[in-house]
Amino acid sequence: MEALTDSISALVLLLNFIVIPGLSYGSQLALGALGITLVFGILRFANFAHGDTMAFGTMVTILATWWLQAQGVSLGPLPTALLALPVGIAFTVLLLVVTDKTVYRYYRHNKAVPVTFMIASMGVMFMTNGIVRFIIGPNDQRFLDGERFIVRARDFKAMTGLSEGLSIKVSQGLTIVIAIILVALLFWFLQKTRTGKAMRAYSDNEDLALLSGVDPDRVVLVTWIITAILATIAGTLYGLDKSFKPFTYLQLLLPMFAAAIVGGIGNPIGAILGGYVIAFSEVMVTYAYKKVFIYLLPQSLEPDGLLQLLSTDYKFAVSFVILVLVLLVRPTGILRGKVL
Amino acid sequence: MTNAGKTRLAFAAIGALLLIIGLTQSWNVSLGILNLCLISAVMALGVNMQWGYAGLLNVGVMGFAALGGMSAVLVSQPPVVAAWNAGWGGLTVSAICFAATLATAIFCYRKLPPGRNRNLALTLVIVAGLFLTRHFLDPAISSIEAVESAKTGYLGGMGLPIILSWIFGGIVAAGIAWCIGKVALGLRADYLAIATLGISEIIIAVLKNEDWLTRGVKNVTGLSRPVPYEIDLQISPWFIDLMRWWHGSALDGLAADAQQQALKQFVIDGSSIFVKLCYTGLFAGVLVIVLLLSVRALNSPWGRMMRAIRDNEIAAGAMGKDVTRRHLEIFIIGSAVIGIGGAMLTTLDGQFTPTSYQPLRYTFLIWVMVIVGGSGNNMGSVLGGFLIWLVWIEAEPVGVWLMEVGTGWLDENNALRIHLIENAQHMRLFFMGLVLLLVLRFSPGGILPEVVKKR
Numbered sequence: 001m002e003a004l005t006d007s008i009s010a011l012v013l014l015l016n017f018i019v020i021p022g023l024s025y026g027s028q029l030a031l032g033a034l035g036i037t038l039v040f041g042i043l044r045f046a047n048f049a050h051g052d053t054m055a056f057g058t059m060v061t062i063l064a065t066w067w068l069q070a071q072g073v074s075l076g077p078l079p080t081a082l083l084a085l086p087v088g089i090a091f092t093v094l095l096l097v098v099t100d101k102t103v104y105r106y107y108r109h110n111k112a113v114p115v116t117f118m119i120a121s122m123g124v125m126f127m128t129n130g131i132v133r134f135i136i137g138p139n140d141q142r143f144l145d146g147e148r149f150i151v152r153a154r155d156f157k158a159m160t161g162l163s164e165g166l167s168i169k170v171s172q173g174l175t176i177v178i179a180i181i182l183v184a185l186l187f188w189f190l191q192k193t194r195t196g197k198a199m200r201a202y203s204d205n206e207d208l209a210l211l212s213g214v215d216p217d218r219v220v221l222v223t224w225i226i227t228a229i230l231a232t233i234a235g236t237l238y239g240l241d242k243s244f245k246p247f248t249y250l251q252l253l254l255p256m257f258a259a260a261i262v263g264g265i266g267n268p269i270g271a272i273l274g275g276y277v278i279a280f281s282e283v284m285v286t287y288a289y290k291k292v293f294i295y296l297l298p299q300s301l302e303p304d305g306l307l308q309l310l311s312t313d314y315k316f317a318v319s320f321v322i323l324v325l326v327l328l329v330r331p332t333g334i335l336r337g338k339v340l
Numbered sequence: 341m342t343n344a345g346k347t348r349l350a351f352a353a354i355g356a357l358l359l360i361i362g363l364t365q366s367w368n369v370s371l372g373i374l375n376l377c378l379i380s381a382v383m384a385l386g387v388n389m390q391w392g393y394a395g396l397l398n399v400g401v402m403g404f405a406a407l408g409g410m411s412a413v414l415v416s417q418p419p420v421v422a423a424w425n426a427g428w429g430g431l432t433v434s435a436i437c438f439a440a441t442l443a444t445a446i447f448c449y450r451k452l453p454p455g456r457n458r459n460l461a462l463t464l465v466i467v468a469g470l471f472l473t474r475h476f477l478d479p480a481i482s483s484i485e486a487v488e489s490a491k492t493g494y495l496g497g498m499g500l501p502i503i504l505s506w507i508f509g510g511i512v513a514a515g516i517a518w519c520i521g522k523v524a525l526g527l528r529a530d531y532l533a534i535a536t537l538g539i540s541e542i543i544i545a546v547l548k549n550e551d552w553l554t555r556g557v558k559n560v561t562g563l564s565r566p567v568p569y570e571i572d573l574q575i576s577p578w579f580i581d582l583m584r585w586w587h588g589s590a591l592d593g594l595a596a597d598a599q600q601q602a603l604k605q606f607v608i609d610g611s612s613i614f615v616k617l618c619y620t621g622l623f624a625g626v627l628v629i630v631l632l633l634s635v636r637a638l639n640s641p642w643g644r645m646m647r648a649i650r651d652n653e654i655a656a657g658a659m660g661k662d663v664t665r666r667h668l669e670i671f672i673i674g675s676a677v678i679g680i681g682g683a684m685l686t687t688l689d690g691q692f693t694p695t696s697y698q699p700l701r702y703t704f705l706i707w708v709m710v711i712v713g714g715s716g717n718n719m720g721s722v723l724g725g726f727l728i729w730l731v732w733i734e735a736e737p738v739g740v741w742l743m744e745v746g747t748g749w750l751d752e753n754n755a756l757r758i759h760l761i762e763n764a765q766h767m768r769l770f771f772m773g774l775v776l777l778l779v780l781r782f783s784p785g786g787i788l789p790e791v792v793k794k795r
Binding site for chain 2: 131261
């Protein structure tokens with residue numbers, strides 16, 4: 001009997017510290033990587049400004065949330081930020097469409113090489129970063145309100161009588177649910193609607209799509225709009241789950257790129273898969289397994305170290321190592337995307 | 341206008357700006373900016389070699405600069421004997437374990453037939469090797485970090501003059517660049533950019549966390565200097581005499597008592613300017629050497645080959661040029677120059693703080709310098725380094741001033757006004773992006789475009 005409860009406790013530990021954080025972080029990465037992969041598929045460049053686009057969308061959402069909170073509006077147990085999301089999305093769409101018209105369109109019409117686009121996106125990154133820091137400052141901002149937890153560790157312990165608690169934050173639950181809905185909508189759009197089909201055709205073979213009467217400007221516009229929606233939602237969910245700081249969003253760029261490339265760049269399903277692969281490897285490699293083994297092994301074999309493969313500060317290294325391995329072993333990514 | 345004329349005009353303009361800053365703000369500020377301009381120019385030259393000569397997109401400048409900074413610590417700090425005694429055994433054993441793991445992994449990769457078995461064997465060897473290494477490394481590290489952790493807690497350095505670290509920093513950066521280049525240089529431009537971005541983040545993570553190496557986030561302060569200290573200068577007779585002679589006319593008209601007071605002030609002000617001038621001389625020397633070598637390299641057959649590879653890899657390959665090898669070569673050389681720049685920067689700061697390395701400042705700003713100055717043109721990169729650093733520094737006071745003037749009609753305590761003035765400094769990021777985009781759009785070659793010799 002004791003052996004059984006011990007193994008259940010070990011399972012709960014893994015669920016609490018690996019599965020749930022991995023799922024929510026993975027969903028956030030997947031939404032971000034989807035934006036990168038869409039821009040790559042349609043506009044054919046690696047968008048360095050994506051992290052800061054996320055920061056921008058989140059910032060507008062935060063400002064709208066604060067305004068709503070000041071007006072006394074709230075969603076009860078859910079965070080008010082959900083109500084503010086449309087505002088954030090609207091401004092981010094505006095930002096992306098304006099940068100496209102002023103920056104990228106010129107290079108697109110001149111058929112510039114992808115590297116030029118990439119350097120231009122560095123310029124856009126600087127400008128967006130400057131705007132975000134100018135408006136909201138470089139510091140941490142918290143904007144989570146409403147209920148904190150779906151399941152509290154203490155309640156879970158009382159309910160099951162186990163010695164290990166399981167806690168699920170509202171932000172984690174929301175992230176997973178919203179990510180599923182968004183991804184379903186996106187795939188419905190890409191597979192079933194005329195515009196979505198046009199986008200896929202354009203991504204697959206530009207010349208053929210143009211000959212078939214696909215309007216390139218429209219395809220690009222829709223791509224930016226979808227990217228804005230995904231980036232704002234991903235950024236807001238990340239901000240709700242952790243906290244908002246412009247610099248962290250810049251650093252998210254690397255895991256998001258890694259997710260997009262590992263899954264197969266230009267391939268939306270690959271981006272989602274890549275997001276979870278990166279997130280789970282980061283969480284699993286940096287988790288200290290000591291407690292799990294204490295439950296599973298007899299007392300005489302108890303480990304004395306933390307059994308942590310890498311310290312948490314090396315999580316960048318994890319996404320990077322996976323990236324390099326995939327590039328060396330299978331350059332097209334797991335799901336055969338394009339080769340850059 | 342010809343490039344030569346433009347170069348002269350541009351540098352004259354920068355000189356004039358520095359003069360204006362010197363006259364209106366202070367000479368200390370002006371020389372401080374000039375010193376960082378010189379370092380920026382060295383780093384920009386390194387990036388220009390990689391991007392301008394060879395078309396390699398290295399977005400990991402920050403990492404190489406930090407490696408240079410690390411070597412400043414490792415060269416100049418005195419060795420911590422107690423820590424060495426505590427940890428050398430464990431370190432040696434774990435280094436041997438690590439090398440053995442690497443060798444076994446390479447052996448497996450080369451000798452076993454490709455397939456699932458090889459992958460399995462490789463994974464096993466690597467995981468087991470890592471655990472074995474950690475088994476010896478962890479106790480060694482904790483015993484090193486336990487040695488007076490508030491003061492040292494690391495191995496210390498070699499106790500050599502810090503100026504040697506400029507060479508050492510170049511060598512370290514070159515070594516790491518060789519490892520990275522071996523893995524990443526076969527990739528297309530976009531992948532290389534993302535890969536180098538990742539590597540620079542990892543380098544910073546290592547420097548932040550490996551306390552036994554560089555004290556991590558506890559920082560190393562009070563690095564030794566290649567130039568005299570202000571306090572020593574202020575009591576050396578020759579320096580006081582120099583100041584008396586320099587300010588002779590101002591001192592003559594004063595009474596003996598006031599003269600003494602004024603001289604004291606002149607000596608204090610003069611000493612910090614003198615120190616900065618010494619740095620300027622050293623940095624300018626390095627810059628001139630690097631610049632001369634790069635100009636010669638660019639105009640040599642080797643440089644011509646590099647540009648041929650950049651402009652058309654396939655054609656150059658068809659002519660029998662070893663593209664991958666040449667790329668590796670220039671990647672290493674460029675990274676070494678960035679490493680030298682990083683070591684110089686840490687020497688100037690007198691301290692090594694891993695948390696201060698941020699990609700916007702150390703990677704992307706250097707890129708703006710190269711693109712704006714003129715990629716492929718050495719003088720252009722130097723100019724870009726000077727110009728962008730000047731703008732980067734002066735944008736802050738100018739931005740604050742603009743905001744103060746612009747919001748002058750608002751009340752002193754108006755929340756909006758306070759917010760705008762407080763956050764005005766962040767607008768310089770915005771301006772940098774704007775400058776980059778404008779140059780890229782309207783003058784893609786930069787201020788001083790690459791000169792293509794027609795024959």
